[in-house]
Amino acid sequence: MKRSIAVLGTGRMGSALARALLASDHRMTVWNRTKDKAEPLALLGATVASSALEAVTSAEVIIVNVSDYKATAGILRDDAVASAVRGKLIVDLTSGTPQGARDAAEWCGRHGAGYLDGAIMATPDFIGTDAGTILVSGQGQAFRDNEAVFRALGGNVQHVGQDPGRANALDSALLALMWGALFGALNAIAVSQAEDIDLGELSRQWTATAPVVEGLVTDLIKRTDAGRFASDEETLSSISIHHSAFQHLLELMDARGIDRAVVDGYGFFFQRAIAAGQLHGDFAALSQFMGKAA
């Protein structure tokens, strides 16, 4: 059965969420602090509410997508809005921390509302497409009861656990991986520019080697999960091999005066592993030195 839905927050992402829901024929009310930004959604069939209270009152499912949880709290923890959420389902797709989601779930429970928390693993152009990924955690029954709503938001919207903090925890883990790649790319650009390598060439070579990197990441996760840190017949590369190639990078960066702040972090972990006698271990052995601050 199609639900009545309110989307609170129609910035770049909130507007994409609202458009996807409108395309799937849900009854939609939208609200945004700056009303102008919500107006274009009226042309697609949404009712534009003048206040958050009006939007919350109009719907069974309230999707929130604002900058951060402080903004969410500022909207929902108004006395009138807090009374109006009773019996409704709040789905906060705003980015945040695991603890922030757990606190929000607890607040909703005290105010008689259901709560699901979501982490959007996509840019707005992916929302409503088959490749749109959103991780959702919290009350599994509420997720199943509203499957049509979630299906409209993307082809890969998954419930990842009862703990409301789980989606945000996974989000942070995946962002750590992404930023590793993005800061690595910035280093690669600096090295290429210093060595007069055309960035188009860098792009072509990266595309050719990306499957190797993907394989290494997958292997690293698998070996860490199994605790297989010693080198064995399936080891793809040891710490020693990486460490020696790493010295070439450092030498080049020093010769060209390239900032080493990011790669010195890698050096720190190489040194910890080597000091612990793991120079010839599998690269995955470095996992043992990342889980706790030194």
Ligand SMILES: NC(=O)c1ccc[n+]([C@@H]2O[C@H](COP(=O)([O-])OP(=O)(O)OC[C@H]3O[C@@H](n4cnc5c(N)ncnc54)[C@H](OP(=O)(O)O)[C@@H]3O)[C@@H](O)[C@H]2O)c1
């Ligand atoms: N864009 C992406 O690619 C992407 C990807 C994954 C996750 N996300 C997450 O989605 C959320 C929204 O991102 P966005 O890209 O849509 O940002 P955005 O375009 O900057 O929109 C921010 C929204 O938050 C509202 N807002 C901010 N502070 C508020 C407050 N105190 N009270 C009420 N409303 C407030 C803004 O209202 P006004 O219009 O009145 O300023 C606007 O609707 C963030 O948590 C972001 O991390 C975004």
